[in-house]
Amino acid sequence: MAGSPRLKPWAESQPYTKHIILANNINTMLLTVKVKLQPTEEQRQRLLGTMETFNRACDDISRTAYESKTYNKYKLQHNLYYRIREQYLLPAQLAIRAISKVVESYKTERSHLHLFKPHGTIVYDQRLLSFKGLEKASLVTLEGRVVVPILVGGYAKLEQRRIRGQADLLYVKDEFYLCLVVEQPEEPPLTPEGYLGVDFGIVNLATTSDGVSYSGEKVESVRAHYTGLKAELQHVGTESAKRHLRKPSGREARFKRQTNHIISKELVVVAKDTMRALALEDLKGMRSQATVRHGQRGRHGKWAFGQLRAFVEYKAKVAGVPVLMVDPRDTSRRCSACGCAERLNRISQSEFKCRVCGHAENADFNAAKNIQWRASVNQPIVVCRPEGLEVELQAHLFRGG
Numbered sequence: 207m208a209g210s211p212r213l214k215p216w217a218e219s220q221p222y223t224k225h226i227i228l229a230n231n232i233n234t235m236l237l238t239v240k241v242k243l244q245p246t247e248e249q250r251q252r253l254l255g256t257m258e259t260f261n262r263a264c265d266d267i268s269r270t271a272y273e274s275k276t277y278n279k280y281k282l283q284h285n286l287y288y289r290i291r292e293q294y295l296l297p298a299q300l301a302i303r304a305i306s307k308v309v310e311s312y313k314t315e316r317s318h319l320h321l322f323k324p325h326g327t328i329v330y331d332q333r334l335l336s337f338k339g340l341e342k343a344s345l346v347t348l349e350g351r352v353v354v355p356i357l358v359g360g361y362a363k364l365e366q367r368r369i370r371g372q373a374d375l376l377y378v379k380d381e382f383y384l385c386l387v388v389e390q391p392e393e394p395p396l397t398p399e400g401y402l403g404v405d406f407g408i409v410n411l412a413t414t415s416d417g418v419s420y421s422g423e424k425v426e427s428v429r430a431h432y433t434g435l436k437a438e439l440q441h442v443g444t445e446s447a448k449r450h451l452r453k454p455s456g457r458e459a460r461f462k463r464q465t466n467h468i469i470s471k472e473l474v475v476v477a478k479d480t481m482r483a484l485a486l487e488d489l490k491g492m493r494s495q496a497t498v499r500h501g502q503r504g505r506h507g508k509w510a511f512g513q514l515r516a517f518v519e520y521k522a523k524v525a526g527v528p529v530l531m532v533d534p535r536d537t538s539r540r541c542s543a544c545g546c547a548e549r550l551n552r553i554s555q556s557e558f559k560c561r562v563c564g565h566a567e568n569a570d571f572n573a574a575k576n577i578q579w580r581a582s583v584n585q586p587i588v589v590c591r592p593e594g595l596e597v598e599l600q601a602h603l604f605r606g607g
């Protein structure tokens with residue numbers, strides 16, 4: 207489309223964030239892309255007013271639902287639709303969405319009355335939202351439609367025809383965002399001529415069989431800072447301390463996310479440029495194998511490689527780089543030079559020295575080479591597991607990752 211913005215994949219710039227929702231088939235993935243709205247002050251007031259009224263209506267619907275123990279969408283629509291429209295002056299489709307929001311929220315939890323934040327999300331479906339090119343979004347409000355410029359740029363090629371279904375309207379820190387569901391076409395998978403082994407770790411977040419390490423040092427110092435801060439604040443326990451307490455975790459999570467995006471992108475680019483598949487340790491094996499000493503539990507819990515792995519798997523999938531999962535047994539004990547596997551070979555977290563042939567090197571590099579070796583001798587156990595990926599990625603979504 208002429209004049210439509212070309213967006214660079216995986217750019218990390220704020221305020222755009224991207225969540226992976228699911229891998230639906232071989233050729234496309236569905237992503238949610240968060241774009242920022244740039245309303246005029248008048249439009250802002252209209253959107254805010256709509257949100258507040260919408261959520262007040264949700265509270266009202268919720269009270270009726272809870273008191274009458276009626277959680278069925280159609281029954282609630284039948285009983286409440288006209289009253290809600292009239293009382294809150296909601297357009298027809300917004301009244302339906304309000305009922306849906308309440309029904310959704312009671313799906314898993316019915317033990318208490320649910321109330322909604324004044325600026326809680328509104329789901330805009332196709333009847334409530336349309337696009338004017340990719341520059342403007344037209345949204346229904348209580349006082350007619352507003353046509354608001356959207357800030358596009360920085361993210362996966364956003365084409366209008368690839369936008370699917372509904373979008374969430376969010377209001378975060380005085381800004382409006384739309385979370386759009388977008389189809390992301392995948393590149394055809396390359397036929398690999400070798401393997402790039404990747405070992406995930408704590409000190410080195412990732413080490414490749416080429417001998418390149420991606421250090422977690424800087425990340426770790428930031429994490430330690432926040433953990434220390436949290437411990438102090440928890441001790442103080444005042445209301446203002448509690449407010450501070452919430453802050454670092456967001457910053458920490460963003461920092462971690464950013465780091466993982468950069469590392470995963472780099473790994474995928476290297477593999478693709480050298481026509482190699484990525485070889486990773488099989489996730490299930492890793493979980494059961496991971497023996498974590500007490501002092502490292504905090505580090506491990508927070509830094510478990512879940513997000514980095516998930517990013518690697520998903521970016522590889524979109525880029526057409528096959529991902530092989532290999533058996534993780536002995537990858538840290540085996541000598542990459544002579545092949546013997548002994549527990550005592552690994553001297554410390556960072557050092558490897560073979561008791562048989564004397565070969566000594568960085569333990570993570572040795573492990574990465576073993577992972578590469580296993581991929582080349584075993585051949586694929588699994589090539590890109592969409593189901594596993596989906597579960598993993600959804601888990602990230604719910605953790606707010």
Ligand SMILES: [Zn+2]
Pocket residue numbers: 541542543544545546560561562563564565
């Ligand atoms: Zn050896």
